[in-house]
Every structure is written in C-alpha cells, then in structure tokens.
Amino acid sequence: MRKIVITGATGMIGAALAKCAASAGIEILCIVRKDSGRLGNLPKSGLIKVEYCGIDEYPNLNLVADYDVFFHLAWDKTSGALRDDVDIQLKNIQYTLDAVRLAKRLGCKKFVGAGSQAEYGVVTERLCPDTPVNPSSGYGIAKYTAGKLSRLLCSQIDMQFNWVRILSVFGPLDGAQTLIMYAINELLAGRSPELTRCEQMWDYLYCDDAAGALLALGDRGVDGKTYPLGSGSARRLSEYLESLKSVVKPDGALLFGKKDYYPHQPMYLCADISELTADTGWRPEVLFEDGIGRIITAK
Numbered sequence: 001m002r003k004i005v006i007t008g009a010t011g012m013i014g015a016a017l018a019k020c021a022a023s024a025g026i027e028i029l030c031i032v033r034k035d036s037g038r039l040g041n042l043p044k045s046g047l048i049k050v051e052y053c054g055i056d057e058y059p060n061l062n063l064v065a066d067y068d069v070f071f072h073l074a075w076d077k078t079s080g081a082l083r084d085d086v087d088i089q090l091k092n093i094q095y096t097l098d099a100v101r102l103a104k105r106l107g108c109k110k111f112v113g114a115g116s117q118a119e120y121g122v123v124t125e126r127l128c129p130d131t132p133v134n135p136s137s138g139y140g141i142a143k144y145t146a147g148k149l150s151r152l153l154c155s156q157i158d159m160q161f162n163w164v165r166i167l168s169v170f171g172p173l174d175g176a177q178t179l180i181m182y183a184i185n186e187l188l189a190g191r192s193p194e195l196t197r198c199e200q201m202w203d204y205l206y207c208d209d210a211a212g213a214l215l216a217l218g219d220r221g222v223d224g225k226t227y228p229l230g231s232g233s234a235r236r237l238s239e240y241l242e243s244l245k246s247v248v249k250p251d252g253a254l255l256f257g258k259k260d261y262y263p264h265q266p267m268y269l270c271a272d273i274s275e276l277t278a279d280t281g282w283r284p285e286v287l288f289e290d291g292i293g294r295i296i297t298a299k
Contacts, residue, residue: 001068001219003027005106007055007099008073010038012173013114013166016211017071019043024215029067029106031074041173056091058098063106069218070103072096072150073114078139079177089142096146100153110160111150112217117167117228117269119144126272127165127228136264151224162221164214167230167271170291171207172298180204183241184295187249194258196265198237203230203270206291209284216280230271231284240288247292 004021008014009030021028022045030042034052042048053061055074076095077088096113103111118140119133135141147163154161170180179195186193213229221227238256245252277283286294 001026001215003029003067004218005029005031005067005070005103005108006073007031007071008075008114010036010041011073012041012171012175012207013169013210013214014071014073015041015043015173016171016207017073017214018045018048020208020211020215022047026215029065031061055095058095058102061102066107067103068108069110069112070099070106070108071112071114071214071218072099072103074099075114075143079175083137083139086138089138092142093146093149096150097153100150100157100159104157104159108159110162110218110221110223111154112162112164112214112221113147113150115147115163115165115226116140116143117165117230117271119147119165122264122266124268126270127167127230128272129226129228129275131228147226155224160223162217162223163226164217165226165228165271166210167228167269168202168204169207169210170204170295172295173207174295179237179241180244180292180295183244183254184248184292187245187252188299192253192255193241194255195241196259196261197257198241200237200266201234201268201270202237202240203232203234204240204288204291205229205231205284206286206288206294209286212285213276213280213282216282217276220280222279225275225279227276227279228271228273229276230269230273231288232271232273232277234268234270235288243289244292247289248296
C-alpha cells in the first residue's frame with residue numbers, strides 16, 4: 001500500500017489516519033469540502049495532497065490518478081436530531097456508493113468504509129462481526145444499508161472491500177460536545193462536570209490506534225469482511241472518568257447522577273477484536289490515561 005485516498009480527512013479519525021499514513025511514507029490524497037473550516041487539522045507533510053470536493057460532488061470529480069486503497073470516512077450530518085432525518089441519511093447511502101465508484105476511477109484496488117456501532121442497536125454482548133444487527137436510529141440504519149450496498153457494488157466492479165463498525169474513539173480533535181471533551185474542559189475550567197450515574201460498561205479507543213487499525217485493514221483485511229473496531233476491553237464509564245480526572249485535575253470533583261440517561265441509552269458497548277487481530281496483527285497500543293494526557297498536551 002503506497003498511495004491512499006481519504007474522505008472525511010479533516011475529522012478526528014481522518015486526520016489521525018493521514019498522520020499515521022504519512023509517518024509510514026504513504027502518499028495521501030485528502031478529499032475535503034471547499035468550505036471546510038478544519039483544514040488545520042491535517043498534518044503538515046509533503047506526502048499529503050488536498051483535493052476540494054463536497055460529499056455530494058463525487059460523481060463530478062475526474063482525476064488522472066492511480067491509488068491503492070480508498071478510505072471513506074465522510075458522512076453528512078452525524079449529530080443531534082439530524083441523525084434521524086431520513087432524507088439526509090438516505091442521501092448518505094448514495095454518497096457512499098458514489099465514493100465506491102470514485103475509488104474505482106482513481107484506480108483503487110480496495111475500499112474501506114467507516115460504519116458505526118449504531119448499526120447493532122442496543123446490545124448486551126460483545127460486538128462481533130456476526131452479531132445480529134437491529135439499528136434504531138436513522139444514522140444506524142443508513143450506515144448498515146450503506147455498508148451492505150457498497151459491499152455489493154465492490155463485488156460487481158471487482159474491488160476488495162472492508163466495512164469497519166467503529167465504537168467510541170477519542171482524541172485531541174474530538175468535538176467539544178462529547179463526554180470526554182466535556183469532562184476535560186469543565187475540569188480545566190475549575191468546574192465540576194455534571195454527569196449521569198455513568199454505570200455503562202464502555203469501550204474507548206484512542207484515535208491513533210483507530211488509524212493504525214484502518215491502515216492494517218487496508219493492507220491485510222480479508223476481502224468482504226466487516227470488523228467492529230474498539231479497544232477490545234470494557235470498563236465502567238465512571239471508572240474511565242475517574243481515570244480522566246486523575247490525569248486532568250486530581251483534586252477536581254465529578255458530579256455523578258446529576259443528569260438522567262437519555263432514552264434508549266445503551267448500557268454495554270465492547271468490541272470483540274479477535275478476528276481483526278487474527279487477520280491483520282493489529283492491537284491497540286495507547287492506554288486510556290495516556291490518551292487523555294496526549295489531549296492535554298495538545299491543548
């Protein structure tokens with residue numbers, strides 16, 4: 001794998017993927033929106049080329065190029081009520097198929113698409129490649145459909161395929177509204193984060209480890225397989241937050257039980273990464289506490 005394409009390259013996982021690929025000497029084409037306000041997230045490297053193209057413009061992008069693997073991380077409207085906007089999420093399915101066809105035009109031999117744990121719905125067991133899916137949100141339904149249809153299209157146009165159902169990834173470029181960044185920012189500001197009881201068993205993975213897994217799949221993922229992606233181990237969410245506090249502000253306070261769980265709150269989330277490790281050799285390397293330390297250093 002000498003040359004790759006990344007959509008959604010200015011997001012947390014996309015930027016980490018670009019950084020890890022560049023450090024490995026891989027040439028990268030980053031496809032980003034013309035009006036992106038996050039270009040500063042991309043690492044500075046002579047191996048990185050930027051092409052401006054919106055997610056709805058892939059059919060119009062004509063480049064003379066010869067790349068190896070296409071990583072499709074872009075997705076429109078991923079937060080809040082828009083996750084259940086059926087018209088927007090339906091468009092994302094078409095955008096994914098457009099990305100497959102773009103990958104073919106760019107000479108790619110493999111397409112790796114970013115799915116989500118939302119495809120499984122609410123479960124109480126470790127997430128395996130063959131765990132039954134029952135998505136309830138529009139976002140989860142669209143991700144599942146996009147994965148199935150893009151796999152079918154890849155088989156029709158003779159392109160290898162992997163789909164990655166990503167769990168909870170964190171890192172310096174995480175959104176301020178996420179639990180991890182909210183807790184960090186509140187503690188740094190001298191305030192006490194107001195939280196639910198945080199009884200969930202959860203699986204957090206640092207962004208650089210997620211990027212390493214994607215690169216490993218680009219190289220060695222078994223054609224046609226879907227892989228869940230997490231750290232492979234679960235801890236109670238309250239334990240994660242206590243560990244976070246010990247790094248950020250040991251004398252701070254966490255206000256557990258101040259907020260209610262939102263409706264249909266999943267209480268268990270953990271990836272079974274045994275197949276991913278067996279097929280690619282990838283294992284996570286960054287401990288949660290070290291990841292929090294990296295976030296603090298980057299601020």
